[in-house]
């Protein structure tokens with residue numbers, strides 16, 4: 001079942017997620033919920049367990065109609081630099097140019113419990129770094145310089161408040 005996506009300000013997004021020790025039926029159902037939530041979202045390509053309130057080291061992604069999941073992921077090598085307009089389902093509407101390493105090597109565990117390594121650059125490399133940040137309680141704001149953070153926070157608050165505002169009142173008069 002699709003779960004509610006936790007947004008910036010929710011304390012769960014700032015916590016360190018715990019390692020997954022056994023991949024049982026309960027974990028499989030959680031992964032299903034994460035995919036349901038990802039596919040129910042508008043244009044999401046990656047989702048980490050803390051974003052649905054679960055403090056476990058899991059993230060799912062789907063960049064080209066290929067559902068993927070990884071447990072206990074870590075970046076073991078990173079090189080280069082790449083600037084990208086990064087977004088996050090937990091910070092809806094905000095996209096911020098961020099510099100991060102371009103090419104990464106990610107190591108983790110798949111659904112069968114096997115250790116896997118995935119090499120990626122550009123969009124996929126960015127996704128892996130972004131989602132692993134979630135598992136460590138790190139959000140985009142935490143990676144910004146003070147100036148950029150101030151500006152981005154102000155912009156996000158504007159977006160959020162505008163989205164939460166009640167619709168304008170309209171009255172229909174008898175003619």
Ligand code: QAP
Nearest residue numbers: 044045046087088089092093094126127
């Ligand atoms: C993480 O991000 C990511 O603001 C996944 O209104 C970041 O799926 C992957 C989204 C950078 C690659 C590069 C964001 C959807 C989705 C929003 C997402 C929004 C609707 C973000």
Ligand code: CO
Nearest residue numbers: 087088089090
């Ligand atoms: Co995110």
